[in-house]
Structures are given as structure tokens and as C-alpha cells.
Amino acid sequence: MSFLIIDKVNKVYTGKTNEEIVALQDISLSCEQGEFITIVGSTGCGKTTLLRLIAGLEQPSSGTITIGENAVTGINEEVTLVFQQYSLFPWYNVLDNIGFSLELKGVDKHERIERVQKLISLVGLTGFEKSFPYELSGGMQQRAAIARALAYNPKVLLLDEPFGALDERTRHRLQEEFLAIWEREKKTIILVTHNIDEAVFLGTRIFIMRDRPGKIEEEVLIQLARPRSRQSKEFTDLHLHVRETLENILE
Amino acid sequence: MKTVFNFCKKHAVSLILPLCIILFWEVAAKVVDNRALVPTVESVLKRFFHPFADLLGIGNYLHHIFASAFRVIIGFCMAVVIAMPLGLISGRVPILSRMINPVIEFLRPICPIAWIPFALVIFKTYSVANLFGVQYTRSIFGDIQIGMLFVIFYGGFFPIFVNTVYGVTSAKNIYIESAQLLGCGKRQLFKRVILPSALPSILTGLRIGLGNSWMVIIAAEMLPGSEAGLGHLIMYAYELADMDIMIFSVILVGIIGSLLSHGVKLIENKTSTWQAKER
Numbered sequence: 348m349s350f351l352i353i354d355k356v357n358k359v360y361t362g363k364t365n366e367e368i369v370a371l372q373d374i375s376l377s378c379e380q381g382e383f384i385t386i387v388g389s390t391g392c393g394k395t396t397l398l399r400l401i402a403g404l405e406q407p408s409s410g411t412i413t414i415g416e417n418a419v420t421g422i423n424e425e426v427t428l429v430f431q432q433y434s435l436f437p438w439y440n441v442l443d444n445i446g447f448s449l450e451l452k453g454v455d456k457h458e459r460i461e462r463v464q465k466l467i468s469l470v471g472l473t474g475f476e477k478s479f480p481y482e483l484s485g486g487m488q489q490r491a492a493i494a495r496a497l498a499y500n501p502k503v504l505l506l507d508e509p510f511g512a513l514d515e516r517t518r519h520r521l522q523e524e525f526l527a528i529w530e531r532e533k534k535t536i537i538l539v540t541h542n543i544d545e546a547v548f549l550g551t552r553i554f555i556m557r558d559r560p561g562k563i564e565e566e567v568l569i570q571l572a573r574p575r576s577r578q579s580k581e582f583t584d585l586h587l588h589v590r591e592t593l594e595n596i597l598e
Numbered sequence: 599m600k601t602v603f604n605f606c607k608k609h610a611v612s613l614i615l616p617l618c619i620i621l622f623w624e625v626a627a628k629v630v631d632n633r634a635l636v637p638t639v640e641s642v643l644k645r646f647f648h649p650f651a652d653l654l655g656i657g658n659y660l661h662h663i664f665a666s667a668f669r670v671i672i673g674f675c676m677a678v679v680i681a682m683p684l685g686l687i688s689g690r691v692p693i694l695s696r697m698i699n700p701v702i703e704f705l706r707p708i709c710p711i712a713w714i715p716f717a718l719v720i721f722k723t724y725s726v727a728n729l730f731g732v733q734y735t736r737s738i739f740g741d742i743q744i745g746m747l748f749v750i751f752y753g754g755f756f757p758i759f760v761n762t763v764y765g766v767t768s769a770k771n772i773y774i775e776s777a778q779l780l781g782c783g784k785r786q787l788f789k790r791v792i793l794p795s796a797l798p799s800i801l802t803g804l805r806i807g808l809g810n811s812w813m814v815i816i817a818a819e820m821l822p823g824s825e826a827g828l829g830h831l832i833m834y835a836y837e838l839a840d841m842d843i844m845i846f847s848v849i850l851v852g853i854i855g856s857l858l859s860h861g862v863k864l865i866e867n868k869t870s871t872w873q874a875k876e877r
Contacts, residue, residue, distance in 0.1 A: 402779060404775060404778075404779070422778050422779060424781055426779075427779045427780060428779050430772055430775075430776065432772055434772045434773065434776045436773055436776075436777075436790075436791065436794070437795075437872040437873070438794040438795065438797070438872050439794075447777070447780055447782075447790075448780040448781050448782075451780070451781050451782055451783075451786055451790075452781065479871070479872055480872070481871075481872055495780065496780075499779075499780050499781065
């Protein structure tokens, strides 16, 4: 029995003129604890909706999602999501943002600061503890948001194009840093992206999605050794394969 | 001397227009040459330096400032105490907001001054002192008429209420969902997300409400039943045709009004830097 199971999930919205819009159709996937799943697909294929369902922010129209022993029926502490848009609380500084969940749990101040400091150095934000989100660059804000999610210590971490708004160099650096964090913390990660390179570089498995309706087109197992080289033939072959699949969908 | 010079240098641009106005006033006074119509700048401004001098036999200007300010403070605090919690609740409970919104939208555009005759009929010239069973007293409470408190309250209530509701309802979904995804329950959500994100808007409401209250009190004091306050001083000077004191009092009203607004603005800037920088 797998750790996370998505079983025949459908999501249907009702449009303005009462027509049915099928956002997700028959999505089934399962993954083991500690896996790094990446999902690629063009904009509007329902990737974000899928993450929202797993996070419990929305309910599927039919089908079930199970994490561990429990079916997901709403927001729960097994899972959290890092949004694509900047989501740090603008009225808190970096320290209070990252320590948000710890304070809610009633962790005492000394321990909280200690744990937050560890995360701050983990994501490379040392020296910015007292900075407010508006004083940080986009990349730094996303690191803080990831640290905030890690502080919550969920078993499953969902990421919605977390590096999407960044330039290529910053993105590559953050990807590498994030891989190191994943290898240390051994979390189950589902990362959604439209960037093929990112999906191949990070994932243990890639799910390629098609749009209208959102469906899983293909599953690709990536057995490249880490650290992965973007220049290797295996990497570029996989990259090409995913690209071809995506292009076939568009036709 | 040097600090004065630096201040002038820094604010030179903002000083140009006020200086032009004063110059124009002085020239007009010279041209008209009738102090009952246009008093000289000096004859008006010199009154600032005599805060304890009796004006027209009804007390010095500090007394009148104090009377007006005290009324506003009490009436405005009443407005805050009622409008803010009501706004916070009705922003979060849609059914409540749908219940009270029509009434709010009807009452809001009515100028508080339109209620003054009504307030005079209902509350007569009863003061807070009368409320406590004191028939006549020269204490400050004898100067705080219930009717005035009513119109100040009215003037302050709506901006505070409307801005609080706006602040509470416009909390961004992404912050709410992020908090929930980090284990934030309903009560904590209100305290840690809704309230802080509404704060800038609430403070704007307080600033506008305080400004309104200050405007309303001056008008209210001009009407019968008032025996103190800057509005009363202006009206009394009008009756005695003392243009000096009339203009002087109006300038006082302006200075205090802008100080009040500036004071709240300072708090706003301190607590809501994030909002100004957000976009």
C-alpha cells in the first residue's frame, strides 16, 4: 500500500452559464514516502487544482485521496502547500513568518527561535531575520516560504511552481539547495511546474498532464544518478522525450 | 539658527504657497484698509502669543480648544468603541452585514449637521454633568452636551465602520489559505491574519472619522446651547463683529485638525509600512 494514493479523482466546476467544466478527469497516481514527484503540463491543465485537492483546500467531485491511513477531507497537518505567488505574511518579518506554525503550536520562544534560525541558515537567509517580505527579492521570499513550510514539518510538501518567477541562474541554485533539503529531510514532495528542465532535474518520477480535461498522459520514471548533469545525454534524451509528449498533446 | 535654516531648506517648496497666501493677505489688508473687513496679519497672529488673555469676555483660547477637544475625544471614542467591533463582526458574518448594510447606506450620506436640530429637541442642552445628576456646574462636564456627542459620534461612526468592514473583507485569500495550511484555526486566523491585514484600512477609517468629528463639532458649537468651544468662539466673534478673533479661531481649527490627522498618519506609517511597499 502506497503512502499517498490519488484514486480516480475528478474535479468538475460549474461555469457561468451553468455548463460543466472538467478540470481534472480520472487522475490516479500513488507514491511512496520520500519520493519526489514532479508534474509537468501546460498552463491551465489543472496542475494547481490537483495540488489544492491534495492539500484539502478543495474537495474532489468524485474519487478519493489518501495520505497514510487517512482520507483527505480537508486541510490537515500531514500536508502543506507552497504557493506560486508570494505568500509570506507581509506584516511579519522573516523570523515570525517562518516561526508562524511553531508559535501556533505553542513552542516556547527560545526553542522557536533556535529552530527557525536553523531553517534560516538552511535556506541561506542568515542576516535577514528581521527583514520584512517587501525588503526581500522574489527568490529570497520563496526560500522563506519554503522554510516556513518546512517548519510546519508536514509529511507531504506540495510546491506550485515555486521557482517560476525567478531568473534561470537563481532558479538553478534554488533547485540544488532544495534537493539538498529534500535529501536531508526525506519528505514526500509533489512539485508542479511547466518547466521541463526543472521536472527532469528534480523528480524521481514525472507525470505529464494534458489539458481540457486535465488528465495524466504519461508517467516517466527517472533513474538518473544524482547529482544530475544537465549536459549528459541521458538528461537531454529525457528532456526531449517529455517535450515531444507535451508537443503531441498540443496537436 | 542652523536647524531652522536646514528645516527651511528641506521644506522650501512646501513653504512657498503659505508664504504667498500670507503676503496676499497682508497686501489685501493694506489695500482695503478696514480692520473690520480684513484684519492685518500681525493683529491676528499676535494672539497666539497670549494664550491666557481673555477673548471677548468668554475665556481664553486654550479654554475653547480644550472644550472642543474634550467633546471630540469623548464622542469619537464612543464611535470607535461601537463602530470598530461592529465592523469587525459584520465583515466576517455576511448575514449580519446584509442585515445592517441598507441602514448604513441610508444613514451614511446624511450630513451629521442635519441631525443637530433633532439632537437639540431630543437632548435639549443637557450635558454630561446633568447625566450625573449635577444641575449646574462650571466643571468641564457641564460643557459636554449630549447632543454634541451624538453628532460627533455620527460623524466618526461611518468612516470607521466602512473602512473596518473593507479591511476585514479584503484580506487576501492567499494569506488566509497559507495560514490554514500551516495549522491556523479560526480564532488564530482572525488574530494573526485578518486583523493585521485589515489594520491599515482601519487606521485610515480612524483618521477620516477623527477629521469628520472635528469638522462636525465646530459646526455644532455654532448652534444654540453651546457656551464654549472654538465654534462658539467663532460665532460669538461674528456677533460682536470682531474679525480678528474670528479669523484667529478659524486658523486654530485648521491647525488642530491637521495635527490630529497627522498624528494618526504617523501611527499609520509606523504600523503599515508593509502595505505601502506591497505593490
